[in-house]
Amino acid sequence: xxxxxxxxxxxxxxxxxxxxxxxxxxxxxxxxxxxxxxxxxxxxxxxxxxxxxxxxxxxxxxxxxxxxxxxxxxxxxxxxxxxxxxxxxxxxxxxxxxxxxxxxxxxxxxxxxxxxxxxxxxxxxxxxxxxxxxxxxxxxxxxxxxxxxxxxxxxxxxxxxxxxxxxxxxxxxxxxxxxxxxxxxxxxxxxxxxxxxxxxxxxxxxxxxxxxxxxxxxxxxxxxxxxxxxxxxxxxxxxxxxxxxxxxxxxxxxxxxxxxxxxxxxxxxxxxxxxxxxxxxxxxxxxxxxxxxxxxxxxxxxxxxxxxxxxxxxxxxxxxxxxxxxxxxxxxxxxxxxxxxxxxxxxxxxxxxxxxxxxxxxxxxxxxxxxxxxxxxxxxxxxxxxxxxxxxxxxxxxxxxxxxxxxxxxxxxxxxxxxxxxxxxxxxxxxxxxxxxxxxxxxxxxxxxxxxxxxxxxxxxxxxxxxxxxxxxxxxxxxxxxxxxxxxxxxxxxxxxxxxxxxxxxxxxxxxxx
Amino acid sequence: xxxxxxxxxxxxxxxxxxxxxxxxxxxxxxxxxxxxxxxxxxxxxxxxxxxxxxxxxxxxxxxxxxxxxxxxxxxxxxxxxxxxxxxxxxxxxxxxxxxxxxxxxxxxxxxxxxxxxxxxxxxxxxxxxxxxxxxxxxxxxxxxxxxxxxxxxxxxxxxxxxxxxxxxxxxxxxxxxxxxxxxxxxxxxxxxxxxxxxxxxxxxxxxxxxxxxxxxxxxxxxxxxxxxxxxxxxxxxxxx
Numbered sequence: 001x002x003x004x005x006x007x008x009x010x011x012x013x014x015x016x017x018x019x020x021x022x023x024x025x026x027x028x029x030x031x032x033x034x035x036x037x038x039x040x041x042x043x044x045x046x047x048x049x050x051x052x053x054x055x056x057x058x059x060x061x062x063x064x065x066x067x068x069x070x071x072x073x074x075x076x077x078x079x080x081x082x083x084x085x086x087x088x089x090x091x092x093x094x095x096x097x098x099x100x101x102x103x104x105x106x107x108x109x110x111x112x113x114x115x116x117x118x119x120x121x122x123x124x125x126x127x128x129x130x131x132x133x134x135x136x137x138x139x140x141x142x143x144x145x146x147x148x149x150x151x152x153x154x155x156x157x158x159x160x161x162x163x164x165x166x167x168x169x170x171x172x173x174x175x176x177x178x179x180x181x182x183x184x185x186x187x188x189x190x191x192x193x194x195x196x197x198x199x200x201x202x203x204x205x206x207x208x209x210x211x212x213x214x215x216x217x218x219x220x221x222x223x224x225x226x227x228x229x230x231x232x233x234x235x236x237x238x239x240x241x242x243x244x245x246x247x248x249x250x251x252x253x254x255x256x257x258x259x260x261x262x263x264x265x266x267x268x269x270x271x272x273x274x275x276x277x278x279x280x281x282x283x284x285x286x287x288x289x290x291x292x293x294x295x296x297x298x299x300x301x302x303x304x305x306x307x308x309x310x311x312x313x314x315x316x317x318x319x320x321x322x323x324x325x326x327x328x329x330x331x332x333x334x335x336x337x338x339x340x341x342x343x344x345x346x347x348x349x350x351x352x353x354x355x356x357x358x359x360x361x362x363x364x365x366x367x368x369x370x371x372x373x374x375x376x377x378x379x380x381x382x383x384x385x386x387x388x389x390x391x392x393x394x395x396x397x398x399x400x401x402x403x404x405x406x407x408x409x410x411x412x413x414x415x416x417x418x419x420x421x422x423x424x425x426x427x428x429x430x431x432x433x434x435x436x437x438x439x440x441x442x443x444x445x446x447x448x449x450x451x452x453x454x455x456x457x458x459x460x461x462x463x464x465x466x467x468x469x470x471x472x473x474x475x476x477x478x479x480x481x482x483x484x485x486x487x488x489x490x491x492x493x494x495x496x497x498x499x500x501x502x503x504x505x506x507x508x509x510x511x512x513x514x
Numbered sequence: 515x516x517x518x519x520x521x522x523x524x525x526x527x528x529x530x531x532x533x534x535x536x537x538x539x540x541x542x543x544x545x546x547x548x549x550x551x552x553x554x555x556x557x558x559x560x561x562x563x564x565x566x567x568x569x570x571x572x573x574x575x576x577x578x579x580x581x582x583x584x585x586x587x588x589x590x591x592x593x594x595x596x597x598x599x600x601x602x603x604x605x606x607x608x609x610x611x612x613x614x615x616x617x618x619x620x621x622x623x624x625x626x627x628x629x630x631x632x633x634x635x636x637x638x639x640x641x642x643x644x645x646x647x648x649x650x651x652x653x654x655x656x657x658x659x660x661x662x663x664x665x666x667x668x669x670x671x672x673x674x675x676x677x678x679x680x681x682x683x684x685x686x687x688x689x690x691x692x693x694x695x696x697x698x699x700x701x702x703x704x705x706x707x708x709x710x711x712x713x714x715x716x717x718x719x720x721x722x723x724x725x726x727x728x729x730x731x732x733x734x735x736x737x738x739x740x741x742x743x744x745x746x747x748x749x750x751x752x753x754x
Binding site for chain 2: 076081082084085088089090091092094096097130131132133189190193194196197198199201202203204205206214215216217218219220221234236237238239240464
């Protein structure tokens, strides 16, 4: 057993309203430069839909991820080492500008410089940022099928629909949709790293963040093809690959990523997972694709197990990271409540950004049929009959196996039903919890994490400097404020660090060791 | 010996070697971020799909032919019992084919570079210089091969008695420029253009040739790396 730490993310899709704030703040922070106009480290897709770049999920076309050979070994689907190098002069699997979109801007200047009393209304025409030519008809953009807009023409080409043999009815009344925010998955078994001929890409040993060394990248572009999630981009100006960095400069001082920090739905969770690095290959090469989700969960280690803790310390995981792993909201959502699922485990990269599947398509359908979606019996029976959302979600999260998706949705449904009783002043109905294999207190814990979703519950990020506790970086540069309390009584510890006390004073994140 | 002869065949070779080696070291130490092929496949892929592999594989084969023709002494092939006629055929036929492939590829690449607007706009001044200094020796080499070896007198021009001997006199630091006097003009021009190309090599995107990723064959698939020591909690000891 070799214990390694990984910073992972979970997104609760029920709470995503598709506002694209994460995408915009990420772009402002990282990719508002020449050469990265089309680069969206974070993007939000409407599902069903073709996504960005167009049809990225179709690996028969892009050859991203890993392939399991008949002898049980894993090779990049792009090809082995020799064939990768043989195609270095022209990469046949590289998405090009048309698969993304032609970046453009508008001639805003014309609006300001138009002469007064002009006979014509001034207009700001669209202009390509690649050729400088006017674009009279813009035919595709980063979110062309947002909210199913224009989907009549493109929806049928959604690779998940094809794979699951589904036909989503295109009339608005019968259709369902949800949003899927996507960043780099920071996989445990990343294909982008594996196909990089220069060895410029690497997984950071301390926190598992996958990065491109800009000095060592030579622009061979294999990573763009190798990544099945198409989350490595080619900077067409610098000639180097760039990708989501999981905002590592922020993580290092204990702050959440920009996309998490600015998410208005508060649906993102960040925390530490411990995993067994020796079993990564075992988990990624399970013969049956539907076993991959369970296998990935199996190599995650229990941070409360004394043997794991001992081994983690031997492998150089700092004490503060082990503690963070014990408080990790990610571990709770993946392992304890089992509501979070990985995105496309069948790519065999062991992705580390997981999703709580959305219950809202089911609730909307039950409510529309005039039934009580808060009643767990109605909800659970509706769930088992609503094949289309279920199978579509299974195509996204569990390689087609509907059982884990159904369990996750049943638990979310049971939580609604159980908590309605509590809010109406009745005791929680243990039978509701038992019907989904949980207890009432577990459900209340899950409710607190998913619905109350306090800042300090969502983000449990240890700093890279164990001598600097989490949260202290925010205080840097300013003296201890008047309302801060350095030494507080143990009763106040129930409050989160940095939170205001009843008297309005803030607690400093300092532990008093007695 | 004229000054021109010495400059061309005893000075320029060393100037180009020094420019190439020192230039590459300087560039590697100061501009790793700029060290890339600056691929334009993202902007245009239909022409690149055939022209780029044709050019690259062709020019690699041609380069290997140059090594064989220049570095292997005639006495060695004679000792192995390879007749001059056989050597001529072995060198000329595959070499000419590779040369034609290279030139077709180069024409495709030049076409898209000039006529595809988005690529033209992404072309820097150094790119233009590199393209010109790359195209000239390739075209001169092709003219030399076809005029003397393919359609020339029977047996072609035996460069192995002159050019190759001169070439091998350079690294041993006793240059013999007099050997180049009787060499056909087109060969002379080809070699001078080649040396000029080496002079500008480190300052263009051609540096990507030096970083051919041969290490990929031996390294493990997934690369783990620690944070830079400067960021880690352990203090970095001084170097002195």
